[in-house]
Amino acid sequence: MARKRIKVSRRMLFTWCILAGLILFFSPQTWTNTLQFAFARAFRWPLSVGRNISLAGRTRQYPQNAKTLRDVQYQNYIANLEEQLRQKQEKIELLQGLRDRLYALEGAGLMVADVIKCSIDASRGELIINRGENEGLAIGQYVLGDNSIIGVISGISARQARVKLITDSTFKTDTGINIPRLKVEGMMRGNGNNTAAINLVKHQAKVGDGVFINKKPGFLDAPMIIGRVIKCQKNPDTPLLWDIVVAPACEIETLNVVAVIIMNPEK
């Protein structure tokens, strides 16, 4: 029996396609995230091969006084310890006898995850990692790369999670950041072009100054380095104040492994 051919007019086909787009557009993001995660999971192998090839063609650029990746990691580690020590000393001076945790990650679990996909362009900065709700990850948890904060978990499925990088143009610190050398505090937001900005600061920062994210109960117990100052210029509208441009404390694009900070994990 000959198969009956269904004829659909162009107008009807166009309407159906737009309708399908609208359904996806108005669907909850958690549902559509499932599709995006499914693609990343299904094509994990070719995506990681492609990423490795693109990384191989890229030369690493290290910050000042660092020649190797190990140097960068040590510098960030030392910066974290110095800042924690400084805060510790302040606390000891002010609140004698009060004991507190010495190390930011004491009592925290670190969930190591592989980077499946890295999307960094002019407006967005995002990673997809191979750990999810099943491993205890939750939205808002901080993500470490080379001993520095590189972003927060912004979307999650059972086995994968989306990390919004500090340079993403929609990233904004929900807790304050500080530059210890200047004793200034402020809020930082991503610029998109692999940098972030702290605007309207009272003091001039120097290139290379460490920028630390403040502690956030339940997510981070002590300040940790989030970036370094790469540029400081007068605000065009308010010349008495300064705009600071911050670069991540490590080269995020080249990271293959990151760690998610899970405070007080269930044992």
Added chain:
Amino acid sequence: MRWIRFAVFILIATVLQASLVDVIAVTTLNIKPDLLLIALVFFAIYSSTTEAVLTSFVTGFASDIISTSPMGAQIISYVIFGTLLAYLHRLVAIRKMPYQAAAIFVIGMCVLLSSYFLNSLRGQETITNIYKTAFGTSLYSCVIGPFFFLPCAWWMRLKTYRFSRH
């Protein structure tokens, strides 16, 4: 249209766009060409209008799958502008490489900006550098896009010198 070849083609383009295209990113803004945008223009030009609607939908879906923003906006933009280009091609034949490049540039700007505005309607946060990104991506795509048309046509077994206007 050979739909299996089309599916394989879109799959490869999607995986390449999500991974290997980073190698040829330029400037500090990480501007890279959009292979799916080039595919959208290619199929809008070299296939019938009905097929152009379907291919626009599939390329839009693929673009949404690998994007970092919520799904839907790019499908809508791809379908609208892919269909418009297919209809335009019935009136004005886009045969020469400069015209093809211009088509990629204009469609690229329209698709990227409209999907951004659709996302902002949905309450997504404002993205900085969107105009620079759209301009850079469209420009980069239009420079290299026409050179991909011949291998694409070979893979799809399409004859590029014949321009059907269904």
